[in-house]
Amino acid sequence: MHFVYQHIKRLICILSCLGSATFLSFSQSGNVKDKLFVEGSYHYGFVMPHHEFMAYFIHEHVQGYQLNVGIQTDGSKLWHKHYNYPKMGVGFFHSGLGNDAIYGNMSAVYFFFDRMFLNNNRTINFGNKIAFGLSYIDKRFDMYSNPFNIAIGSRLNVYINYRIETDIRLMPLLHFKAGLGVTHASNGHFKEPNKGINVITTNASLIYSFSDLRKTIAGTTEPEPANAPKNQYLVTAAYGWKGTSRLFRNEYPVYALSFEYARKVSRTGALGSAFTFYVDKSLRYELENDYDNPGATSKPIDNLRIAFNLSYEMRMGNLAYLIQPGIYLKNAYKKPGTISNKLGLRYYVNSHWAASIMVKAHWMAIADVVEWGIGYKL
16 A cells, blocks of 8 residues: 555656646746636536446436636747647646445546637637546445445546537637536556546636736747757656456556657657557466456466557647557457557656656556656657
């Protein structure tokens, strides 16, 4: 248990550092108040029961409340212009989870990136919002007091939210937003059970800014980089920790070595691929204790997994969001299937070194492990 809490402390620390770095990357000179806005939202929706046993216990719709505080980017960085002068900030979210007695309520803190697709001077606009952070779920699995909750085994979990929204300017300082989005919470498999919780909600939001944000957007002063390399080669070593059973405290380390190639396809995007070699110490235990295959044996080589992932990277200064859909090329433990997707953040410390947090998942919503990585760019 001590290691689990150390794991959580690392996650809090790194997310805080990444959030601070994000704000520093666009905290330009000038009056911060002129760029500041607050947003309040009401959410209504449902928990998506991706396992049959969850559907049986979900009997209420989800209602949630959200508060965001953010800053309008002003164009002083080149990437502001490339992303159509997005808004960024921090927020708080609270909602039920369909059954207060079993699944409880979720509260989350996060930082977000909010981008409109059309010109910011339009009265009606369309865009998307992505948020990463930590969630706290007040009801978790307990063998004696809450045995029916086999969706979440930890109170602290990763929080990811993605939304598509319509923005309507009611007055120069007041906007209305309506949208649809999905929220995912899970612990990266370091504490069983970890089926994860997915919530789909519509939202209605009011945004108040302390000045007309359109007037804060100025011409970009940062020059285009000259002769910037188009190809990137990155070697990343990563480490994680995972549990295997909600009934026993079996916890195992996971080591990963990734070789990634990416080529710039736009000023802010890079498309590529990655080969990753995993040494997952839990796999032999899983093979030898598979109730569908009693008496199975395993060899040390069965701890080795090899995955191939496509990769798309969205750069915002030194910070990057990564989406990496993929498959296993070698995987002795077949029960999770062949899909191995990754989603996460990478921060480029300088021209060679990068730190990353990646959530590796089977299929779309079954988290396998959280990877803490250090990369070197060749």
